[in-house]
Amino acid sequence: MRREPDASGEREFRLGIRLLGEHRPDRALPSLRAAAEACPASRSGELERRLYWLAMALLRLDRPELALKSLASAQKLRPRGLARSAYESRANEYGMPRRASRELDDFYAFYSIKIGQYFARKGSSCFADCGEKDAVVRLVADAWRALAAAGRLRGLDASAKLSRFRGARIDFPSFGLGGESARQLLRVDFRRKAALCGEERCPCGSGLPFRQCCGRTAGLGELACE
Numbered sequence: 001m002r003r004e005p006d007a008s009g010e011r012e013f014r015l016g017i018r019l020l021g022e023h024r025p026d027r028a029l030p031s032l033r034a035a036a037e038a039c040p041a042s043r044s045g046e047l048e049r050r051l052y053w054l055a056m057a058l059l060r061l062d063r064p065e066l067a068l069k070s071l072a073s074a075q076k077l078r079p080r081g082l083a084r085s086a087y088e089s090r091a092n093e094y095g096m097p098r099r100a101s102r103e104l105d106d107f108y109a110f111y112s113i114k115i116g117q118y119f120a121r122k123g124s125s126c127f128a129d130c131g132e133k134d135a136v137v138r139l140v141a142d143a144w145r146a147l148a149a150a151g152r153l154r155g156l157d158a159s160a161k162l163s164r165f166r167g168a169r170i171d172f173p174s175f176g177l178g179g180e181s182a183r184q185l186l187r188v189d190f191r192r193k194a195a196l197c198g199e200e201r202c203p204c205g206s207g208l209p210f211r212q213c214c215g216r217t218a219g220l221g222e223l224a225c226e
């Protein structure tokens with residue numbers, strides 16, 4: 001039997017929801033992802049709904065960072081929708097999955113920012129091998145201990161901590177680090193964050209602070225290719 005094309009992703013979406021209802025999130029995920037990708041941005045309510053259910057599948061698959069990324073995108077489309085309350089109940093002040101303590105929230109933000117900076121400098125979001133990964137992770141952990149042990153975060157709000165995290169110096173070894181294009185990428189990225197960080201409302205109109213919305217800190221699960 002010939003199947004009709006599913007350009008708008010309606011059928012994929014229904015299939016994804018059904019599979020999720022049958023407790024098969026691993027099989028639901030590709031359908032829900034395809035449904036979200038097929039939904040035109042002009043149908044913002046529908047897109048919000050699909051991104052919400054994509055996030056629910058990701059949560060059931062224990063991938064909270066990718067789920068939060070999906071909810072963060074969805075809540076901008078409809079600031080009073082389902083995704084917004086799901087996002088607010090799970091996101092910490094950095095727009096990352098909330099951990100068991102404020103210290104862990106700080107650590108994961110620092111860790112993701114520093115690894116992200118390393119990847120930006122390198123011009124790739126992959127570690128070439130375990131040796132490179134171990135060395136970079138150890139340097140980030142050492143820098144974190146130095147920062148936290150010196151008490152330099154005490155009494156700071158999230159925005160002030162973020163600028164301290166971004167500015168903390170780590171002398172990464174150069175694992176084939178980049179040419180001019182990698183350096184340019186870093187400069188542009190930093191200028192934009194410096195200009196927009198802080199407590200100001202996000203320019204997208206979501207009503208959340210910029211640091212928690214479009215300026216949220218991407219988790220390592222969003223950054224790295226495994």
Ligand SMILES: [Zn+2]
Binds near residue numbers: 076203206210214
């Ligand atoms: Zn925003």
